[in-house]
Amino acid sequence: MADMEKLLQSVEEARNSRDYAPLCQHIPYARKIGMSCQSDSEGALFLLPGSEKNIGNPMLPAIHGGVVGGFMEMAAAAHLMLFMDEPRTPKMIDFSLDYLRSSRVVDTFARCEVVRQGNRVANVMIKAWQADPSAPVAIGRAHFKLSHR
Template sequence: MSHRFKTRLEQAHTRGDYTALLDGIPYAQLIGIECTRLGDELLFRLPANKDNIGNPILPALHGGVIAGFMELAAALHLLVFTGAPGLPKIIDFSLDYLRAGQFRDTYATCQVWRQGRRVANVAITAWQSTAAEPIATARAHFKIEEASRP
């Protein structure tokens, strides 16, 4: 992890504002991801944006945008909460689309199911109107860097 990125991460922790951290990730900027800390959780938001539409007839969000949003949310969640010394690298990502992602704001939360020394497993849930009605759920496995030993 670069010194500049590490500094952004530390500032985000201190301020509770993750905008500077997201600004350093081009894909997060492209699709418009936002992040807010709510106590011990992060809430990720994907604002409605015409550029993210995959089916203009419905209109519905592109499935790849939903997947990218959820994968990036999981990686950022790991980075913020696990204290990993570097950026987590995706090993596997499995996604279940449950409902059409309509043209409105989309939200996601993550939960770390297991974190070992080298691998972390994360569950991600995305919804639009209410968390009780998810539009997609996913499981992600990340390779995380081990902390350097003295």
């Protein structure tokens, strides 16, 4: 439980300072894939750096689809914690992902939108792209159960 309290404290600090960078350091999978987050004029922008360690198909080469999916799932959860009314720990109910094109080994970005947040459930849409936001490599939808503090 101490790790969860540290995470929620990090979320509170990020919300207050609008410095989202330290938040990803509290999520082990985010650290493993090199994910980061920054504040910008539209809210939060998530980054998965182009890295050889994330390659799934060396023949193309392309980022492993599971890494892209995990990045988008982590982005949705972090975004929800940052922008929901009260920071709580979301638990994944459902995650749907559409791969639209191959993810080359270059920086991949994601932006999320909370479509609806109720008392118990929240819905988040995620779009991931590389060079051009109008040409996403994947889009996703996530549903989370919201825990009570």
